[in-house]
Amino acid sequence: MVEHVTENHGVGGSIPPLGTIPARSQSGGLTSTGIPSGSEGSRAEPATIFDLQTPALLLDRPRLRRNAVRMRDKVRMLGVILRPHVKTAKSIDVHRVISADADMPITVSTIAEARYFFAHGVTDILYAVGIAPVKLPEVAELIRAGCKLRIILDTVEAAAAVRGFAEAEGVNIEALIEIDSDGHRAGVAPDDPLLIEIGRALGPGLAGVMSHAGASYDCRTRDEFEAMAEQERALTVEAAERLRAAGLPCPIVSVGSTPTLHYARKLDGVTEARAGVYVFGDLVQAELGTCSMDDIAIGVLSSVIGHNRHHGRVLIDGGFLALSRDRGTGEMPVDWGYGAVCDPLSHAPFENVTVSSTNQEHGIITSQSGPIDFDRFPIGSRVLVLPNHACATAAAHDRYFVTEGGEEIVDVWERVNGWQ
């Protein structure tokens, strides 16, 4: 966790009028890890969301806590272990909140995340992207250092490569076989003879099966969600049983996505559940019913930088690099464009407007019907743009500016982006 921002040089609870912005000296600033370098003492560090440079990613801790508790309760009720997917937050500070400082296993999407979380004390890690052979040396490095890192795969070729590498290097590499439970992305079908072939090719490294029903994002009714959750569970358990029937071990049976866990009624035969985006929520999740609009814990703070009165446009400095290009709500009942434009303090959406288009550092706010009210968006005022897809938007930023339900920035948390 990086240093707490304690000084308050802010301008108070309202948007500062033009021309009253306090000047900064030439010293100070943030270091590359997001730690305020305030030792020179003369530069006013941002203390509230109203004097923070924009665009900036805000994270509201009470909402994060609420989302974390809801999923912990749900998974406890289902009687399995929660293995949150840290690809959404990529932050040990967020993980401390979602795990309530307990020892909790995690799922990662990059080797960089595995290295970072292991360095911060997390030891039980599933790397849940099909293994590329070029990554095996780094996997072995982490395992030798004491990390209980497991990988996944879905081909005989990869299984043979993992076994060959493990034997040559004298390291025990455990892998789960990815099961295709929804026809959506990767994995082998539970009734495909390949499943047993892969299990045999893995040999002593076989540790179980896993599946992710990404097709749950196409469900629209409670019945569809519940059926998809049951399908993910049933097909993954079926795969485990087929392996066992062939005399192969299958101790781990891992399933999950935020929608399927939210709607699952039972997880019989499953040992652990994975989900990521629930920690922040987003506009897609709100439309899927897994959270409310008010649960969304992150947003991009942006400044109004222009008015194009001829074309009815308010311009903000949150463009596609800050908001992401994700148009996840484009095909959903409510199309939020590139994000919902909200009051930065209350998170209440401004009615009848969206970020309807973006360029690299420009967001264009337009009215959905009738003329736009420019007086609601004075030059220099601030809006909070809630994301379509929290994972994509958060990945555009290297740190979170943490709030506690109000305007004060109470902390700055770093993220582990990238791959190398």
Next chain:
Amino acid sequence: MVEHVTENHGVGGSIPPLGTIPARSQSGGLTSTGIPSGSEGSRAEPATIFDLQTPALLLDRPRLRRNAVRMRDKVRMLGVILRPHVKTAKSIDVHRVISADADMPITVSTIAEARYFFAHGVTDILYAVGIAPVKLPEVAELIRAGCKLRIILDTVEAAAAVRGFAEAEGVNIEALIEIDSDGHRAGVAPDDPLLIEIGRALGPGLAGVMSHAGASYDCRTRDEFEAMAEQERALTVEAAERLRAAGLPCPIVSVGSTPTLHYARKLDGVTEARAGVYVFGDLVQAELGTCSMDDIAIGVLSSVIGHNRHHGRVLIDGGFLALSRDRGTGEMPVDWGYGAVCDPLSHAPFENVTVSSTNQEHGIITSQSGPIDFDRFPIGSRVLVLPNHACATAAAHDRYFVTEGGEEIVDVWERVNGWQ
């Protein structure tokens, strides 16, 4: 420029067979700035594109040089100053190539870019996103440090804020008025009385006008491009003349986009031209005719990680975080999906396939017609994915792995991402 990668621990010119990947020791790695920390001497640093961890952003220097020369020649022919937009590359090393190590002014899209390039010796900088008042203290800081930094704006409110701030702080801040030459984004129309009002509100800070015809991306024929280039020129020059007729100074007349500069036949009345993406090119630019497919200088190196034979999918570890969500060719004559799948050495596209969908760390390659040939994409083999939009894809990475027409990685160049 970060350290040159000199050691060669590579596997040679071919894709390494499964199970033959050399192990790495636990030491070494890359530092947060991308500088290889090879001093322990025991970890094999990637020396070729075949032992680099994936996904990774490759930059081919000969193609970059070729693109740079072409634009320098074109702008010299047009008789104006070239002020390249560094938002595409965000790298002083790339700028050294595109400027041929000469003193060349630049355009930036963030204050972070301005700080970085000024720290690396570039002194004439235009920050070409409408100014947010909260950024004025940092603008003043750079100007006081000796940077010839100018800003842009398109409202009386912003002009008054800039003038008020400059007078209160005793610093001379020069601004260009943004002109709307295409109805595409921001700016004031040249015949709008607001133009003169903004000029008067700026007072001594008025330094000129600028425009960017983003609508050029909607052109499809040479006639349309040439007409758009002429419209951008003519309306921006008209704005300058109206300011002068009102007794206001307008020394700088700045226009540009990669398509309008590529197709412009004259720039009479203009003083400088801006363009960014030409340095790398991309699939959108190739379809607009400003470069060839073979000119595209960057691509995302990815590994094949899975085969879903039931659904005819090859999975790679380049997902939307590595490729970006940009679907810029979606409405163009050839829709490349999330990118063109190429041989990593020759850059020749594999025929009949695209990255048709992406998740965070998964890219899905499918056939455009007929069954996919899995034998062309063995597990662990490598592809290079050329980007729809180079600016968006490059921004997903913190460094470039530089090649010189072959497999060897000859350098690693850092980027200045983010805002704080």
